[in-house]
Amino acid sequence: MKSLDPQSRWTLWLMSAFVAFGPLSTDMYLPALPSLVAYFDTTLPAVQWTLSAYLIGFAVFHLVCGPLADRFGRKPILLGGIGLFTVACVGCALAESVESLVIWRFIQGVSACVGPTLGRAMARDIYGPTQAAKALGYMAAIMAIAPVIAPLLGGWMMTFTGWQAIFWSLAVYGLLAFTTVWLVLPETLVKPTELKLAVILANYRVLLTHRHFLVAALGIATMYSGAFAFISGSSFVLIDFMGVPPEQFGWWFMLIVAGYMGGSLYTARMAHQLDPMQTMMGGALLAGVSAGVMALLSALGWHHPLAVVLPMVFYTAAVGITMPQAMSVALAPFADMAATASALLGFLQMGTAALAGAFVGIHLDGTAAPMALTMMLGGLIAAFGFWLLRRRMD
Template sequence: MLALTSVWTTILLAAAVALGPLATDMYLPALPQIGSDFSTGTDQVQLTLSLYMLGFALAQLICGPLADRFGRKPIMIGGFLLFALASVGCALATNIETLMLCRFLQALGGSAGPVLGRAAIRDIYTPREAARIMAILASIMALAPAIAPTIGGFMVSGLGWASIFIVLAGYALVMAVVVTFGIPEPMRPEYRQPLRLCSLLRNYRTIATDISFLGYTLTNALIFSGLFAFLSGSSFVLIDFLGVEPEHFGLFFACIVVGYVTGNLTAVRLGSQLVPDQILVRGLTVAVVGGSIMAGLAIAEIHTVWSVILPQALFMVGVGMVLPQTMAGAMANFPHMAGSASALFGFTQMAVAAIAGALVGHLHDGTSLVMATIIAASAAAALASYLILVQRHPAAGFESQPASTR
């Protein structure tokens, strides 16, 4: 077993959390082909993404409290096994309805990695340390969306879209073995919560009525919905509208990931000089600028690959700065129920993202306009949430002065 604070434990937790992004990013190049194979429209194909996000959101409300009672490891392992089984079902699907159902089941299992990975970080580190570790973890995780669409594009071209789900099933099985034998249980025994409905509801009420939790969570969910709007619409915009080949889709997607990693590393570097509040406002400002540029170009009917990719890369710099701070801030007040706090945080994040994704699919007009407008609106709403809630109600002990200035 590895030490909880070792760099390899952080890497393994990142690999566990990366299962969620992999399940969306790897099959993005396949969406147009899935629609063609099943003779269905963009809105129906896009629902396989939104239903995944909905299942992901709902499952977190269950696996978080279960993890607070039984520990992080057993719930995470069970989630990986369910994910693997559902992934095989996706590969064998013969119609869009079956694929939707299996994607929903896949999400139920896949939610365990991200929600319990966040909780484990909070178990191991203090709130300020957790923000730094989550930024590092996010940078490691960025390898998944950097390479997943490229791999997925080549698999679609050479082996068909079903092969993507077979690979995802294998990844989940490997992670189940790695977590079983490689990572100690991070949860302190004294933090175990009783698994009773009244206790569960009381915990959720305590968390949901904490204004600082609501502020960080809503800011995170809104900025993440801009990211998910891009995930939902990018394959249709780049492949169908702008003529990018599926096998080249991942190369352009990698530019987006570079922006995200840049934001993560900037947050890590600034973490020793600035308080999270200062990092947040800088990241949100960058995201608003990026989203506004993309929307402006789309309104002006400037339709090129780079008029989408470059503004989105700038938007992702802001996302990379914002997400780690809001994750750590949301859970800062709840070390004794980190699983439930992470679950409610994740539910809100995924529910808002699912709405944004559904809007992209439903309103898609064949150009980049709808996607770009929703991305810009998400960034502006996130900034408003920060100004109204986070800035006025920061988490106690989280927004204190950085170590270098104390």
């Protein structure tokens, strides 16, 4: 079978499907979290570890995935990662204890990280430094279909079958992705790099001492950690505290994803007209203010789903506006090690998110306050970093 043209729209859709491994593996699973406490006869923090373990695996393997893909190519690393992801999904579905589920979720995170890491790297390979922001914006908007559908499917599966069906369906998704990559995905790596520990460490040192990369990565990490604070706490707040039925959780989540999709489409359509630093700073400020409104409504005792969901719509719109621009700024100077740069971005993003998720899990009190305050802190830190970088550039 003939490979796809790298610049065709179908290749863009395929790269978006790789990026969707992340939200599918978390968002489809969200409606199941409260019920797992009773199913495994365990505690809420123990169930939260099934999310945090996934993120830890997702974060750590980035540091290996990127250099491997810069040396051996995008396609073989994708095949290996997607194959392992499929096996891990089966392991999750068959788990008989929360400890076993935590281990399989860690393996699932390790394998799932190849999708977004190499999807972003391939966008940089194909579109170059100037068009990458536009491509990443379109990918983010396409990828937003996953968190729209995932919680709805997860909620319906919880109602009519059981939480295990969520992982069986993810295993099918992995199998379809593996087959598609094997048959039609083109290789986009042009110039392989050496796979030597000294070279890898030198590359990471270059990245971590590059001002634009470091500030953009900090902004991505802190804003995403705020979004994940919501992801890790939302099902407990909306389902357990506010009484939203699991099968309706996805409809509320759909409004939130609509904000992200709108922000991503705005960046995709306007990328060539926007000043990246202004856009990043404005988006981060919008995120911080939106989370502050959510925290204020919680403090005033307005415990209604709209008091959580509407501020979150604006927060996710801010993430959709900011992250494609920040990723483009971070990756632009590194054509010769795009996968390594993308991997380090992912490690910082997911590592920070794991900490935020664990923090929210420990401090959940039923209200939206712990996740709202974590989100507000993430947005404001990002805005301050972007402001400092812009001052030094002027």
